[in-house]
Amino acid sequence: MRGLRLFGVGVAAVVALGSGPVSEPGLAGFSDAAARVEREWEAKFRAIPDPARLRADVQRLSARPHAVGSAYDKDNAEWILAQFKAAGLDAHIETFDVLFPTPIERRLEMTAPTTFVATLQEPPVAVDPTSAQTSEQLPTYNAYSVDGDVAGPLVYVNYGVPEDYDRLERLGVSVKGAVVIARYGHSWRGIKPKVAAEHGAVGCIIYSDPRDDGYFEGETFPAGPFRPDEGVQRGSVMDTYYVGDPLTPGWGATKDAKRLPLKDVTVITKIPVLPISYGDAKPLLAALSGPMAPEAWRGALPFAYHVGPGAARVHLVVKSDWSLKPIHDVIATIPGSTFPDEWVIRGNHHDAWVNGAEDPVSGQAALLEEARAYGELLKQGWRPKRTIVYCAWDGEEPGLLGSTEWAETHAAELSRHAVAYLNSDSNGRGYLSMSGSHTLEAFYNDVARDVTDPESGVSVWKRLWAHRIEKAKTAAERKEIRERPDLRIGALGFGSDYTVFLDRLGIPCLSLGFGGEDEGGIYHSIYDDFYWYTHFGDTTFVYGRALAQTTGTAVMRLADAELLPYRFTNLADTVDRYLGQLKKLLASERDEARERNLELKEGVFTATVDPRAPLLPPPAETVPPHLDFAPLENAAETLAGSAERYDAAVAKARADGGAALAGTGIAAVDAALMGVERALLDPAGLPGRPWFENALYAPGMYTGYGVKTVPMVREPIEQRQWAEANDGIVRTAKALTAAAAAIDRATAALEKAAP
């Protein structure tokens, strides 16, 4: 019995979960009879994906550099199209024209106290054949950096996030007029030039410190998987007011689409940016004087890290070709037999910065194996009830262009038809990384219980459970992991192609992929290629198979279910948790402000100044007010009540074998269910970035990759905007209440459908 299990878990169930995957008596969304049939098809499906084919596909797709606009990018799209067609799927390519700047000029030199010209080159490696495809490789650069020719003193800003600048202020160091050098990590890279510009810097260099993905972590390529001296992380630095083509925010970048003039585009950086290797960063950082960098800022280069400024001055030139380039999304469909207007969408991008064997080809190969396996099952008579849409996106790397433009073009249909979007991107060895919409949390857990981990032989669910037990920091955390039936899944920020589906269209999303045991330092470099992947990644492609098995099972199960297997008690539980976090956040910000002000009054900061390494006192802070969380509390309670009633209705419908689930009324239930996640959208959008409409999930304005849940409340609290926080509470409560109402409609429809 799955009914109400969040709120009434028996001891027996806990023990069983703790000791391995449970052989469920039924399957959420299926009658017992349908579940038996489904399990047979799923087992057949999981037997098909083949490591040898995955290896061949990865080799083919990563054989040459294939960034947006390149010949091999288009070639890959056409090859993928052919694979879909060979599997018997109905497939086509959709092309969009997008703004994608490519480098014309890049120059970085130190002009004082000594001179040094950065190489800005990743050298080929003898053992690695594709690393020598120099003429086809995009140079090392950050896409969407504004053009510029700037010079100034150099200042080291650690990861370049806002709190780093608070520390610089206490050190008495200003970046006004300076070129900052930040290290990669701890934020979406686009945050670094954004925050630097807000503080008056004129240019921004981003480098990969060996502490973070170089020799500190392990042997470097080609002896090991980590970033060598001259390895550089390319990447987009687009700001996060919206994603997709910068010229067409909110609508598809079709041939004749209206396009913003470049000058009106807000997502291009305000100052020029260039990424460099630690080989190039070494002389720059070594030339810095000024205060010692705080301990947590120091990397693994073999000298004392100073913040600057000092005698070190640099000159930075960045210039791009700003012409439009075409992108090619490959779309394949399997029509649904019973609910053809309910779409289960699955995607992975195919474009890469260079060869991209790991990012994204390792995920794309799994997607192709899933499609091939469906072709086999279709031949054997399998017919999904819902329509399945497989998407190989182009243009993800620059800014989720392919997925966003496609979804914006088809927004109205997607809003009506999409039941879920399942995304993967890179794949590796290790643990299933579970993130997504909490509506699908229980469903995702069930799928993970049915896939075997290739290394340990236990289910991928059990392995992740064990990993979480091992990493838990407190007894309370372990207790929750042991007692809660489902593993909590993370919320999604941005960073891959689910963004438009989740944040703009309110479609339940899952992100799938394995990793954690195949760490490396070749991300977005020429060394992310077949040689690296077959020596240090998922070398035997057994995790590629596991990804195809997991994602494919999830897609099938969603498409075959008699009733959409959403589960809102998990959502309500999660919302409740977020509410607790928000209260705690406010309380701790209040405590911190009071403590800081008290210490200022007590003279703590002045008494502890070291005259040879002075630190200025921080500014006094206004203590945050209490906020009225009641609207959110009431909405969360309403949501929980609706979720429980829906669970009860499902349990009733499933009683006696669940014949009721096969009835004709289910289409109406599904329609109501699809309205639940849509109801989380606030059509006015988030303050300052109306493209984002989801009231529960959003990327952080100052974290990027990092999600901010309940963004209209959490970000104003963090940024001390109290009127906005109060407004956000009301607006979020409204969205949650609307979601509860949609659940109630589904419950009513289900009660009507059941006998």
Next chain:
Amino acid sequence: MRGLRLFGVGVAAVVALGSGPVSEPGLAGFSDAAARVEREWEAKFRAIPDPARLRADVQRLSARPHAVGSAYDKDNAEWILAQFKAAGLDAHIETFDVLFPTPIERRLEMTAPTTFVATLQEPPVAVDPTSAQTSEQLPTYNAYSVDGDVAGPLVYVNYGVPEDYDRLERLGVSVKGAVVIARYGHSWRGIKPKVAAEHGAVGCIIYSDPRDDGYFEGETFPAGPFRPDEGVQRGSVMDTYYVGDPLTPGWGATKDAKRLPLKDVTVITKIPVLPISYGDAKPLLAALSGPMAPEAWRGALPFAYHVGPGAARVHLVVKSDWSLKPIHDVIATIPGSTFPDEWVIRGNHHDAWVNGAEDPVSGQAALLEEARAYGELLKQGWRPKRTIVYCAWDGEEPGLLGSTEWAETHAAELSRHAVAYLNSDSNGRGYLSMSGSHTLEAFYNDVARDVTDPESGVSVWKRLWAHRIEKAKTAAERKEIRERPDLRIGALGFGSDYTVFLDRLGIPCLSLGFGGEDEGGIYHSIYDDFYWYTHFGDTTFVYGRALAQTTGTAVMRLADAELLPYRFTNLADTVDRYLGQLKKLLASERDEARERNLELKEGVFTATVDPRAPLLPPPAETVPPHLDFAPLENAAETLAGSAERYDAAVAKARADGGAALAGTGIAAVDAALMGVERALLDPAGLPGRPWFENALYAPGMYTGYGVKTVPMVREPIEQRQWAEANDGIVRTAKALTAAAAAIDRATAALEKAAP
């Protein structure tokens, strides 16, 4: 009023303490009238110490290398004697003959996979004249390493403490037959070869990682204060069964003393040990293969740290001259006018590993300024009530030889006469480091409130208070710091000359010194010299003056007090806290064992094995039993009651101006008071190391420097020896109860003395 202040602090007092030193209405141990006189003398005293003289003294004493047995060591002793005499003090030299091995042969070479011979040399630095006194410098070595010529594969063991070997076991790496390379830090250096030998290693190399005191921390010498490439930390690796001359444990190493044959000495290492620089360590560590070192083990050398073993093999030769060498303690006295048989003892060592401007000369110079100032005050008519004994110890570096042999020689007198021992060693810029016997905690706090910090202008007490507020990790910690009248002082382990006084003779001790803002990496190297100290240490000698002012005030106040200013409520409060820690320790060991066993049963460790970086499951553990803490709880309560009654008696005696304190009965009170800390001694000594008798304070068997309070209970719990723990509870309770009885005797004597 000071009476009972631990248990009845008003709000006003808290605010006052939080906002700076309180102008106390009286002075503990003094009647109001006597306090006024004392404050005048103390103010005169504190005006005398002179930075220019401190500078000159540091230069003189560190002008040449002066290790034990050297010509300049003896020369310094004679010069110090002359200074004491010039100040008008009665002074003499006491000489002992001790075992102090000096190097004959040192060799370390890598024989595979490539060859490398370690330089084992610290090169002179052009700007630093004394660094070139090569012929007088002791070579880089670890004193009391056994002679040996060994070879084996090399294994990196991090800090080489027991938990590092637990980790190696999980990594599947054995050190049996291997030479280990450990980094300095996180334990007394002698622990590293001890634990290595226990695990079957045949040799031990200790190196200074640049992460710990080299370039990671800041610029290296001579550009900055940190350890350069070839800097080496010399030092003793004597085991901690006892301290002092290895041949005369428990008795003085006088000319004709009975001496153990060398073969019966237990404190010499079991395997040869040699310290090296990171310049020498670099090729050795770079040659290691095998598992990656865990993240916390990795230092700041620019490559991936592996644990080994692998192809790397080393050959290590250590051979010493084991002849006896003379040590010269310089002892000076000022006779007491009222209580000549009550001795206040003050010491600092004068021997160094090389030139030792910081260690120990910076402290020795302060001691000399105190003595000089007393000479001035004596001329002006000041007469201390108690006898003051000033000691410049020799042979501290090898193993606290000078202080220990002197105290063992004079043990009977010291037991009868010593009221306190005040120690300093190195001195630098920053914060007063407050440690010692909790009997003197309130007294020490009061002294610190009366000395002005040279950098901030607030009292050294207030500055430390602010520092602790700043570093506190929780609101609860800050609350205690704000509300408790006294700053907690640390307990003493070993590592300087207080050890014999505290751990063997039960004499209340204080350790004094400033630091925290003058970090460096020249410890025990040739670069700890006048050049370094005047460029990076307490360059203007204002903290040398502050040390003389603090220590001198404490000595004077102890010597001048009408009644010994011990305060037992602080002791009782501390004992209570230790008891809480012990219970928490046992509870958390129980929790950890249960959790580990549960995870073993759940298969957590096997499910999370990475086949390419395997980690073996830890062994199952027996869950520790509950222990009967009742004897300790009862003893702690008895102690607290006695302490409160004594405070009340003092308050009563001080009422109406405290004329009662000047009465003739006070000698009897003092005699009883001296019995309190002595009562903490258990004549049977600690299990396995009977030389140590203090039931409250001891150095850790596996930490060395790190103190283990309530050692007869804490160490058995940590080492899972339950019978010993139960026995320790009973023995410790007995000692505490005896201390309470001694306090009661003091209370009775005081009540009798007062009208």
